[in-house]
Amino acid sequence: MTEKTDQEKKAHILVVDDDEIIRIAASESLTEAGFQVTEAENGIQALQVLEDIRPDIILLDVMMPEMDGFATARAVRQRAGFEMIPILIMTALDDLESINRAYEAGATDFITKPINWVILVQRVRYMTRSVQIMNAQKRLQAELQQAQKLEAVATLVGGLAHDFNNLLHVILSSAELIQLNHPNLDRPSGGLGDITEAVDRGSKLVRQLLTYSRKIKSEKRPIHLNDRVQQVTQLLQRTIPKMIEIECRLNEDLNWVSADSIQMEQVLMNLAINAKDAMPNGGRLVIETANVEGSENVGLPPSTPDSLGWVRLTVSDNGHGMEKETRRQVFEPFFSTKAPGKGTGLGLSMVHGIIQNHDGKIVCRSTPGQGTAFHIYLPAVEIAQENARPAEKQNRVGGNEILLLVDDDETTLNTGKKQLEKAGYTVITATDGEKALKIYNAQKDAIDLILLDLMMPGMGGANCLQALLRLDPEVKVIITSGHYPEGQRLQIIEECARACLHKPDPSSRLLAAIRNVLDANASAAPSSATSTESPRPNRASDAA
Ligand SMILES: Nc1ncnc2c1ncn2[C@@H]1O[C@H](COP(=O)(O)OP(=O)(O)OP(=O)(O)O)[C@@H](O)[C@H]1O
Ligand SMILES: [Mg+2]
Secondary structure, three states: OOOOOOOOOOOEEEEEEOOHHHHHHHHHHHHOOEEEEEOOOHHHHHHHHHOOOOOOOOEEEEOOOOOHHHHHHHHHHOOOOOOOOOEEEEEOOHHHHHHHHHHHHOOEEEEEEOOOHHHHHHHHHHHHHHHHHHHHHHHHHHEEEHHHHHHHHHHHHHHHHHHHHHHHHHHHHHHHHHHHHOOOOOEEEEEEEEHHHHHHHHHHHHHHHHOOOOOOOOOEEEOOHHHHHHHHHHHHHHHOOOEEEEEEOOOOOOOOOOHHHHHHHHHHHHHHHHHHOOOOOOEEEEEEEEEEEOOOOOOOOOOOOOOEEEEEEEEEEEEOOOOOHHHHHOOOOOOOOOOEEEEEEEOEEEHHHHHHOOEEEEEEEEOOOEEEEEEEEEEEEEEHHHHHHOOOOOOOOOOOEEEEEEEHHHHHHHHHHHHHHHHHEEEEOOOOHHHHHHHHHHHOOOOOOEEEOOOOOOOOHHHHHHHHHHHHHOOOOEEEEEOOOOOHHHHHHHOOEEEEEEEEOOOOHHHHHHHHHHHHHHOOOOOOOOOOOOOOOHHHHHHH
């Protein structure tokens, strides 16, 4: 679906005058200046024209038979949707009383006859420009309000999902423990499989909510979006009905972006599936990438001399499109127009959360009956070779080292301890940061690794992490949290910890991360607790 910006569209002028010579002169001057013109011979005809078109400006004569310009202006103003349309009165009456009457009737400005057509064209240009600026401001204001609303919902959803996540973590760990203790229980009817399957479904839902509320970390590294598009397109070719044609228009010189590849694929999949759903009788799905420099009329922050601009990813379709009211709500969690059971309404809220997490912007343009386009903007970055993803290691799981497990939730602590002991580790537990510090201070030489929750009463996990690093700059800490802060606090945590995991990650992932960190080269330890250098190559989460 191609759309034109306000500037690209020809502004449409309705010229209302009973004098044919004036109408012709106005049409010629305005058409030559690049405007689209519709003519009406009198007020009644003008009101009929407004049934079918919505001009950007009305040029209105005053002295006309049947319905004069004052009455026409009043009638136009009373029409829904035309309350703000600029009306430029063309009048031979230059007395103050007539001018006041024109304003009272709803005129925006006036120009006196005989008309200087050069001045008229300039006046119309000025008015259309003002309207464009006003419309852009209104749109940005509406977007800001929407963004604030989404932010408030995200905070609420994030809090609920976090608590729910902790419950799932306990259920999953307990099920895994039972399975370990009774390996034959689940075959054929132990029900444990059902529990893990339900937890898996529950955690997918929670993950979507956490992604929406931006509590899920994005593993960002320089990537080439074209690769992700090609990857997803291959999958789509196999899964999307054949009557939908998929077209990729990829810019070969596309700039790099710093992004989480898996999340970018999720974004593409969600948008493509929505596009497919919008084209039940077939159609065309277009995925496009481009480098963008200006603000693109969508309120992108202006580029600075150092910035490399933006990379735009567009997913568009020529499906049934959306009404304004639907378009307004698309990013809200649980908003869906699909039949019950067909959609949870979380796809686009997740996409929105991911793009926010990447300091990007997503814009939806849609016209009922014509189609929809989602434009995503991500900041372009320089490629840094050292950030390339290290090859995944196949490590053994389990070991006989000593681990300190820190979590304020007793159930999590107990199930975690049992799980780690099953894998051969010796586990010491602490219920808050203060106790963890005391234990580590006393047994520094014995403890090989610390598993630290972030959200705890007292000093909390982040402060504990920094205090641990002050005690021992070589300390190995893995953060296991269902909830991560944002901005600089997150950056510090990522710099200081050897790995950051999410609850409820399956135990296999936790065990792999522990092994990775324990086996990693000790020389790669952080040099200071507040280092803000780029991620260290030994982070287990990179490889796990
Ligand atoms: N390409 C599109 N064309 C038309 N309508 C769309 C398009 N994409 C999204 N929508 C509208 O936005 C709504 C929300 O989309 P979203 O992806 O968040 O949820 P969903 O597709 O309904 O459910 P799911 O959670 O399975 O993704 C959709 O129900 C649909 O009304
Ligand atoms: Mg969807």
